[in-house]
Amino acid sequence: MMIFDSHAHYDDEAFDTDRDELLDSFPFNDIAYVVNVGADIKTSQNTVELTKRFPNVYGAVGVHPNEVGEMTSADIMQLRQFAMEDKIVAIGEIGLDYHYREPDKEVQKIWFMKQMALARELKLP
Known part of the structure; x- marks a missing residue:
């Protein structure tokens, strides 16, 4: 049986050694x-780098809802560039997360929709 790990964070510093x-x-x-x-x-860029170094690693690029408070239009452009790399297969980790108060719901919704539009434009899940 072969395993397909569909969601990992091997760029995390816990794996540095x-x-x-x-x-x-x-x-x-x-x-x-x-x-x-x-x-x-940053972790999306790290993901792109891992896909280039390891033949069995593919990637998803995006900004988690807890991190969108500082997002800019330039970040969407950067995600677009990352997403056009050969082994990027999805836009993620994106969504809405109301567990914490910040960023507020409206800010999360704006950036979620912008990232969803990018996924739609690039025909990525």
């Missing part, structure tokens, strides 16, 4: 593919 060894070991441990998911601009 063994990331290469871990990701290189996946094909030998029945892990066929991984989708690494960005949660802000």
Whole structure:
């Protein structure tokens, strides 16, 4: 049986000491593919870099609702560039998260819709 990890954050600093060894070991441990998911601009960029370095790593790029408070139109342009990379397969991690008060609901909705429009434009889930 081959495993497909559909949501991972292997760019996280917790993997800084063994990331290469871990990701290189996946094909030998029945892990066929991984989708690494960005949660802000930096982790989306990290995701793109991982997709270039590891043949079994694919990516999703986006800004999590808890991180949209500082987003700008330039960030959407940057996400568009990231999303056009060969192994980017989705826009994410996006959505609405009302667990915390900030960013407020209206700000979250605006950036969620902009990221959804980007996904639609690029025909990505």
